Amino acid sequence: MNAEQIIKYLKEYQGDEVNIMEVCGTHTASIFKSGIRSLLSPKIRLISGPGCPVCVTPAAYIDRCIEYALKENHVLCTFGDMMKVPGEKGSLAQAKGDGAKVELMYSPLEILEKAAANPNITYVIAAVGFETTAPAYALVMEEAISRGLQNIRIITALKTVMPALTWICENEKGIEGFLCPGHVSVIIGSQSYGELAETYHKPFVVTGFEPEYILAAIYDVVRQLEARSDGKTVHNLYSNAVKPEGNQKAQTLIEKYFEPGAAVWRGLGPIEDSGLYIKEEYQRFDGGSRGLDRDIELPESCRCGDVIVGRINPNECPMFGSGCHPVSPYGPCMVSSEGACGIWYRNR
Template identity: 40%
Template sequence: MKYVDEYRKKDLILSVSEKLKSISKKEIVLMEVCGGHTMAIHRFGLHSLLPSNIKLISGPGCPVCVSSQHFIDTAMAYSKVPGVIITTYGDLIRVPGSTTSLEKERANGSDVRIIYSVLDALEIAKKNPEKSVVFLGIGFETTAPLTAAAILQAKKENIPNFYVLSAHKVMPPVMKALVNEGVKIDGFIAPGHVSAITGTAIYDDLATVCGLGVVVSGFEPVDMMQSVLMLTEQLESGTPKVEVQYQRVVQHDGNKIAQQILEEVFELRDDQWRGLGTIPESGLRIRENLSAFDAEKHFKVEVPESTEPKGCICGQILRGLKTPVDCRLFARKCTPSDPVGACMVSGEGTCATYYKYRT
């Protein structure tokens, strides 16, 4: 398959591995922020191709995993409001809330529909004018522009029954929060699709102020290995900086149109992250002039106080402090078919990835 096979070539991967082994001397810890990266590392067995002094840890970049329990519980409360259709990307329906999940609420009679594009939610709203259609907006700068575009489209077409419950988040604040918290990280493998939208300047502080290496990476094994090599070269030579490995997609300035749409629809707010607490200016709220589409403004529901599942260490895993095998629930009480924490639900969650590739 074009654009995939050439980035999975064994010879190329092994030659990067050899080069890495020849130049790597220091003990370094690199965090792959994105769940897609975590999955690629395990899927292609990249750990075994790295020198033992390079450690990769997983970060908080899986949207389903970092969405707060309160957000899940709010979605659940909306699903019980008569006349509401919940539309969501698939993974979210299986995330356990404090007492139930959207999947179970659907069996109880709630109208919960899996969609593949937010524009499908708009279509559902148009076809069901007597219902209120709520889209559960999750994801980073990658999916947020699509949600923003849908809101603008709803405004343009005057669709009054379309609402968004936004848990959209932005990437840099959480990365800085981890560094400030003292998590030992020498460099970040940054998600390529985020920078396709934002450009690369969002990470400049991490290099100039925090002295960390950042390489914006693609998602195939050759991409990942090359990114580790670039970070290692930076760190070995003591010149941390922001570099782009994913040059076939990412431009320095990003996608200006998407940025404008984001800016037009959303503003930053302090936001809750699962296991990480509230991080200043890390979430995206719908601007006041578009509040007609903001589910939080429209629906008045009682959301019981959220409780995190007992014994689940998703929070520490998302901070890179622990790995799933440190959790006593992992692969015993918590499995993909019966998940306790969000990180076991999403195909790109760290726990689900470890479970799948636990050979």
């Protein structure tokens, strides 16, 4: 089918109600910017999933970063999205305003040059992300070892997507199919979703970020569900970037420097083996990443936990756009450019 036929089909669809989760925040942003929701039948509901690593980072991690930023001869290096994430002791932006040493980075690899030029300063990298960014932090350690650099530390809040998807399949029964995260899939490969599709009888479709890719993926999910058989499977509509086996070099780097462990997802709670931690033999790089599972108690009016797993849309949260907005975010989903609430707010 061509694009016009797919749009006509999705617009006129009158079958059973279908709930499809787009796991990736970049997909959510593209869906809004391209107006895809307006092209779908009311019977097809798109749900934003926990695809923003910044949004699921617990408060204790932010507090640890602030501690380093306030420490003498230490500099905390982070991406911009992390600056407004609230911890129990405030945010990195507030700490910087109070004199803490916080520097923005565009790539973790740039810290190697800073560390080499300033051996008396310890550079602490806030490593937040999924499998997509984990190889970059592994490369930082590999290069630091090669250059003999002793003044780099890494605090990891790295998470892996598959345990979270398993948790959602186990606990959220209203989701019939998934648009798999494109960037993560480049690393882990499309075949990684096969066991989930077989176990839970749900379609998993890997897709890119252009509107036509996303529409084709939604069509694919709906057609698989219409077939009414247990033979739901993984379809890769992004084969120009995603291979069945993924990026094996990146996987090897991750396995060399990191090991899995339990991690807390803000709004979801602890999920076994969903975190990546620096292995024992490379502990000299670790800035104290384990045990950062304490989170702030969100009031009943903040529904970030329900937003992350798709129980409600962001605009159904009582605080959306009133007590919580991008300039002064309250919940984590409003903080990042890939957070569901932030995307909904900017495109409302």
